[in-house]
Amino acid sequence: MTATDLTTSTATAAHIETTERYAAHNYHPLPVVLAEGDGAWVIDVDGRRFLDCLAGYSALNFGHSNERLVAVAREQLGRLTLTSRAFYNDQLGDFAEALCRLTGKDMILPMNSGAEAVETAIKVSRKWGYEVKGVPAGQASIVTMEGNFHGRTTTIVSFSDDEVATSGYAPFTSGFRRAAYGDIDAVAAAIDDTTVAVLFEPIQGEGGVVMPPEGFLRDLRALCTERNVLMVADEIQSGLARSGKTFACDHEDVVPDIYIMGKALGGGIYPVSAIAADHAIMDVITPGSHGSTFGGNPLAAAIGTEVVAMLEEGTFQARAVEIGALIEAGFRPLVGQGLLGVRVRGAWAGIDIDPALMTGRQMSERLMDRGILAKDTHGSTVRFAPPLVASDDDIAGLVTAVTEILAAG
Ligand SMILES: Cc1ncc(COP(=O)(O)O)c(C=O)c1O
Numbered sequence: 001m002t003a004t005d006l007t008t009s010t011a012t013a014a015h016i017e018t019t020e021r022y023a024a025h026n027y028h029p030l031p032v033v034l035a036e037g038d039g040a041w042v043i044d045v046d047g048r049r050f051l052d053c054l055a056g057y058s059a060l061n062f063g064h065s066n067e068r069l070v071a072v073a074r075e076q077l078g079r080l081t082l083t084s085r086a087f088y089n090d091q092l093g094d095f096a097e098a099l100c101r102l103t104g105k106d107m108i109l110p111m112n113s114g115a116e117a118v119e120t121a122i123k124v125s126r127k128w129g130y131e132v133k134g135v136p137a138g139q140a141s142i143v144t145m146e147g148n149f150h151g152r153t154t155t156i157v158s159f160s161d162d163e164v165a166t167s168g169y170a171p172f173t174s175g176f177r178r179a180a181y182g183d184i185d186a187v188a189a190a191i192d193d194t195t196v197a198v199l200f201e202p203i204q205g206e207g208g209v210v211m212p213p214e215g216f217l218r219d220l221r222a223l224c225t226e227r228n229v230l231m232v233a234d235e236i237q238s239g240l241a242r243s244g245k246t247f248a249c250d251h252e253d254v255v256p257d258i259y260i261m262g263k264a265l266g267g268g269i270y271p272v273s274a275i276a277a278d279h280a281i282m283d284v285i286t287p288g289s290h291g292s293t294f295g296g297n298p299l300a301a302a303i304g305t306e307v308v309a310m311l312e313e314g315t316f317q318a319r320a321v322e323i324g325a326l327i328e329a330g331f332r333p334l335v336g337q338g339l340l341g342v343r344v345r346g347a348w349a350g351i352d353i354d355p356a357l358m359t360g361r362q363m364s365e366r367l368m369d370r371g372i373l374a375k376d377t378h379g380s381t382v383r384f385a386p387p388l389v390a391s392d393d394d395i396a397g398l399v400t401a402v403t404e405i406l407a408a409g
Contacts, residue, residue: 011045030368037064040390042373051394053367053374053384058205058242058348060268062310063389069267069306076302084293091301098308102246103259105276109285110296110304114236114262115151117273120290121199121260122155124275125230126175127284129196133228136194143190143198143229145181149206150199150234182212184219191223197230197258198223202248205237208381209343209350217252224257230281231256236273240264240307241316241388244324244346251345257281267307272300316388323347323386323395330399338406340380349384350377351402357409363402370401 008016008031015033032050036043040063042052055061062069076091083089092110099108109124111117125142129135144150144159157165158172166172179186187198202217204210224231233256238248240261249256259276266272271294294300310316328344331351335342341352353363360376367374367382376382386394 009046015045030364030373032368032373039063039065040387040394048371050368050371050373051386051390051397053372053386053398055385055387056268057263057375058237058240058385059263059266061241061264061316061388062267062307063387064268066267066389068310069269069303072302072306073267073269073299076299079298081299082294082297085291085296089296089298089301091298091305092296095296095301095305095308098305099261099274099276102308102311103261103276104255105259106278107282108274108276109282109290110300111262111273111275111292112271112294112300113151114260114273115153115156116292116295117236117260117262117275118150118156118199118234119153121197121232121234121258121275123290124258124277124281124284125197125199125232127289128230128281129194131284132280133196135196139194140175140196141192141194142176143187143195144176144178145200145204146178147181147204147207147210148178148199148201149204150201150236181207181210182216184216184223187220188223188227191227191229195227195229197232199232199234201234201238202251203238203243203345203348205348205383205385206377208352208377209345209348209383211343211345215252217249217254221254221256230258232258232260234260236260236262238348241311241320242346242348242385244321245317246311248345265304265307266300267303270300270303272304272307274304317346319388320346320348322392323388323390324349326392326395327384327399330395331402334403334406338409347386347388347390351382351384353380353382353406355380357406363405366405367401370405372398372401 012033033045034042035045042050096108126140129140150156155173159176160166177190179190233249235247262273324344324346327349331342338357339351343350360380360382363382364374364376374382
């Protein structure tokens with residue numbers, strides 16, 4: 001069977017049926033059942049090959065089954081996987097040191113999922129607000145951005161403006177205000193004496209790879225410093241080489257007060273997340289004030305240390321830039337030829353399809369039929385985030401597929 005064979009096989013249908021019957025319907029996956037992955041490519045239960053242009057929402061920046069990461073994980077699996085933080089383990093110290101070196105911060109606080117790391121940043125910011133800044137008890141506020149996506153916990157969806165993500169989940173956590181993304185005056189107006197942090201994505205991934213105007217991050221840095229408010233960058237999706245730099249904030253040479261990291265920190269193998277900050281902030285955390293059974297476990301730490309080592313070599317960041325140049329050159333001419341907009345930063349792209357032509361979902365389905373997996377967002381947008389091990393030919397194939405699908409209408 002080839003990637004262009006549209007027939008749903010018995011095996012595919014059976015897996016989908018069982019999944020839909022027993023797993024809650026909180027996603028609407030494309031009808032493909034994956035069984036293997038290697039580098040930028042995945043194989044389904046019928047042996048069809050697909051170029052993975054979602055890469056686990058950038059958790060797979062280093063590719064599927066990355067040899068170095070799998071070797072480290074296997075080694076650690078055979079030695080020790082979990083201690084809890086009731087005891088020390090022989091991996092966490094080295095991981096924390098490596099991640100501090102990468103971020104330039106004094107300390108990290110390890111967690112598992114991205115949402116937990118965001119929750120951690122919120123808690124640390126509030127505690128810093130009360131204990132260091134002197135905000136009156138119970139009054140801390142955090143400014144967030146319109147169109148944000150920071151995860152799915154009750155507190156995090158409390159400041160989401162996505163109807164689907166919030167509907168039915170009230171009552172929400174108070175203490176958040178939204179400002180228009182990329183509008184420094186709106187952010188300034190939202191800050192008052194109770195404000196402890198501005199929480200933002202340097203690039204809004206789920207929003208459709210949306211970038212703030214040039215200079216916004218620098219202005220935000222200056223504003224946060226001036227108003228004694230923590231600048232909290234959610235680099236869970238934008239960080240760790242995806243945008244062509246280690247962190248998306250690096251594009252404007254900006255260093256936030258707190259980095260939030262996840263996804264690729266676990267190499268697509270295991271959930272690993274963390275926040276990083278200096279002592280002046282992180283020292284508000286004391287024994288018992290926050291924690292997680294799995295956070296900082298030796299398996300996570302071993303994988304995370306190797307991820308940092310790979311990032312320190314700089315090759316993935318450089319490859320993201322090369323991939324980005326190919327995507328830009330291929331997609332830009334399509335504006336006016338079926339695309340209303342194209343946004344590219346490193347190996348990360350969002351395309352806005354003319355809704356008169358097709359939806360983002362339809363584009364994703366047609367790409368799937370041509371052996372390419374991608375994900376739509378917000379109706380007519382599709383984002384592409386291939387693993388950073390994708391070849392030039394892989395990217396050429398992506399550009400050809402999008403071009404031909406648009407031409408066919
Ligand atoms: C910017 C950002 N923050 C937080 C999250 C939540 O991460 P997780 O799904 O691991 O909880 C995501 C997930 O897509 C994200 O893109």
